[in-house]
Amino acid sequence: MTELTELGVAAIRDGVAKGDFTAVEVAEAFNANVAAAQDALNAFIVATPDAAIDAAKAVDVKRAKGEALGKMGGVPIGMKDLFATKGVQTTAASHILEGFKPEYESTVSQKLWDAGAGMLGKLNLDQFAMGSSNETSYFGNVISPWKRNDGGNAPLAPGGSSGGSSAAVSARLCPAATGTDTGGSIRQPAAFTGISGIKPTYGRCSRWGIVAFASSLDQAGPMARDVRDCAVMLEAMAGFDPKDATSLNLPVPEWEANLSGDLKGRRVGIPREYRMDGTDADVLASWDRGIEWLKDAGAEVVDVSLPHTKYALPAYYIIAPAEASSNLARYDGVRYGLRDLPDGANLQDMYAATRAAGFGAEVKRRIMIGTYVLSAGFYDAYYTQAQKVRTLISQDFRNAFTQVDVILAPTTPTAAFGLGDMVSDPLAMYLNDVFAVPASLAGLPAMSVPAGLNREGLPLGLQIVGKPFDEQGVLNAGLAIEARAQFTAKPEKWW
Amino acid sequence: MSNYRIQGATGEWEVVIGLEVHAQVTSNSKLFSGAATAFGAEPNSQVSLVDAAMPGMLPVPNRECIRQAVRTGMAVGAKINKWSRFDRKNYFYADLPQGYQISQLYHPLVGEGSLEVILDEKDPEGSTKTIGIERIHVEQDAGKLMHDQHPTMSYVDLNRSGVALMEIVSRPDMRSPAEAGAYLAKLRQIVRYVGSCDGNMDQGSMRADVNVSVRRPGEPFGTRTETKNVNSVRFVMAVVESEARRQVDLIEDGGTVVQETRLYDPDKNVTRSMRSKEDAHDYRYFPDPDLLPLELDDAFLDECRASLPELPDAKRHRYETALGLSAYNANALTADVEVARQFEALLGSVAKASGKSEADASKRVANWLLSEAPGVLNAAGVGADHAKNTVEANTAIIVATESGLISGSKAKEIFAEYLTGDIDLAAAIEANKQTSDTGAIEAAVDGVLAANADKVAEYKGGKEALFGFFVGQTMKAMQGKGNPQLVNQVLKEKLG
Amino acid sequence: MSVDTATVARIASLARIKVSQAEIDAMVPELNGILAWVEQLGEVDVSGVEPMTAVIENHLRLRDDVIDADPLTAGGVRDKVLANAPAAEHGFFGVPKVIE
């Protein structure tokens, strides 16, 4: 029998249901992997082995009684530490929320528990989901389980902000994990670590109980080893929530049941503006291979134009910090979290001291940018202009989608970089999300699937962007690529 | 046109006033959460995770709050914007858990409207003035800080945090304290009619930010100050007066008015600068990304319009024309929605019980409510909301007097006894029924005249003022039950 | 547009983040780099373009006016609300004394 930790979501669910193994056996196996990797990878901020076992026991009891086990029955997962989990520390990887134990459970995590999943722990991330390398966490960097094949031993970035999630899934610490994607935070880390991840249409997953970064962009989604597992988990996570005014009031489609890699009659757009300077040759080559794979799957490939692509990233770096500067105002040392009250400090001094001590450098940088672009006299030049550009970017996609069903592009301009390589240059770091951000600004479903390894032996991802609500089209194109990429590489265990 | 002028050392000044009135919307739950809004609850007992701005909490708007603001807008003839948006107003304060207030700056729910005020309450037919309303928007209230419980700490109670407010912004159309007072009173009257705010100013349900500036008549507007949270009509008038005076004195002394936020001290009747709010505010308004644009459809607006009650001006007009009441009485009866409601209930009941039309019964009911009943209640030491002060009781009293069953003075006596004592109203009326039996009246009159032969002689000798004495004596002899008209008639006959 | 040390200090104060002079000095070029880069948006012709409001076709839902309809957004949970407070006293949140 294969090692249990080599199994994905669907295989575990089906195996538990059939009685091939118990949910508790699965939870124990993953708990052991989590514990063994913690010192080396730092993927978790808090491990919750007991929660995983308790959930597994409940599933095993249900099975013994012959009851239905749920879409995720017996599957232990990692929970990005941006989701509020009742009674379990929730920090957004920040000092300011260190020790915060919510009295509530986020809608998405609750749905997962209701579907029979169990929690292995709270996954590390970039602080307040701001970053692309998981180097901004107050609780230390996450180390990618991957190594370059040059024999060097440089620790690599697992991507971000869902870097704990990507590292944990690719290192077999969990079969799947939740992620959130504001400007690529599911897709970019998935690409960096050779796993799959989908950001659904904005509004598919409730934002209730997820620590907010940029409200008009934040979307939760699954990160897992393959497309099917993403489909299964997304079904469990998605759904209308009356507590979120931006939640889509639509039924959750049966994405797993409708998976099909046959793309006959489908049209795939190749956006010419994504052939940018600075894109790695291996990335471009993998994109070309992806095009051939989709043709092989029966799709017609069409050249499309998304003329405002180059403005997506600068627009994003106005809109997201603006929203963040306001969303993070609540961290003030009054109702929860850190309070820094210097001697003789008044209320406003306390705010300033608390926030100075509680936020990391990147968070402060974005709050400063956001505060500036919203301030008197600058609002129209920056914020309104950016929201108008956002409208144009959205229209670009709408126009393209009159000709094609999905769009294929690389997920990132390069493979994973070394930890520390980019920290001194925020702009270079931001550019990592250049291919991911446009779909975020337009609220579109988009996923990354592993497409192969570069010359250094590091994974590369291909991104599929779909029409609003068409996660199925995205998943199916992903499945077609997955079937042809035959990506079986995994990081060699060194931890 | 107001002729209100401030006499300065260098000549006359005109005052320019605009009001921003915050009115708490009547709703069961808060604007964006399910927590209750009731006044006076235990600290932090009506606070949800949303109101406390826990991480990941999101606002979902309350339909009723939107509906009430729309109805209010309709009541002041305002343009209702079918497309509006919520914006965030960002600032840090301990009573503001989110670090921003969800409000509406760029696209308010309600646009321009106006209302008409009567400048002299005692002269409802006198001159009126139309005051422009610039906008009405919906926003969250803040929590409350308490400073006296602890030597080094302030305490935060978030019960009010997130309660819905309407901010009703006037044009700078008022030119005197009286106009400002009349405007606020009129606004209060309207929201109470509409039912969108209870108007309880002492509980903070309505409070005004008073914008005041002064200028030479006919010149451009001067620099204004904003005096925050003034919570009565009287105080609004006092603020205008004292702040205008202060500005005039300041300018005439060579100073300049600075645009600032001020606070009113009712004990000293002065305004003072609010230093704590001085640090240059930059609210960084932007559309709340947690909320989509608010789009209202015709069905919603139709329901809002259809559910509007008869408004005070229309009601006052109807009382004058259809019910034939005096302008003064019509104004008095419509000044407050509760009084109008009482009047109409009683009028309907009296008309029905007496078989008269409402127009025929209206004057009697109006007089009873406005002058007679208050006297009785007052003397009995009970409020109008007394449990026994029912429509039925009032109807019985009025009908019994109208039909001549009991006398007016007996009626008041019985009513007072009924309110404070333990008597059966119908039985008391029955027991005190006045008699119209001419035989009994004649017998009583004869007795009185016989016993007072000297006075009869004086009367006949020309001292006609004694007639009242004979009436009184006869009524007394009949224990107040003689029909006064018949008593008069019989006396006149017998005294010849 | 570019920021100087005074502007950075003012922005930090607006954002209630205490910064040292050294931090301000370090932030100035960093923020200017980012601002110069985002200002390329000025090139885009946006005449007649509305700013984005709802990224996905959706309408704002209004909820019914019912007290405590959903326990997760209901009042009456004082203990939960105060559970993580750094200074909760007598049912209140405590803050340094405010002089108004």
Ligand SMILES: [Mg+2]
């Ligand atoms: Mg104001």
Ligand SMILES: [Zn+2]
């Ligand atoms: Zn206001």
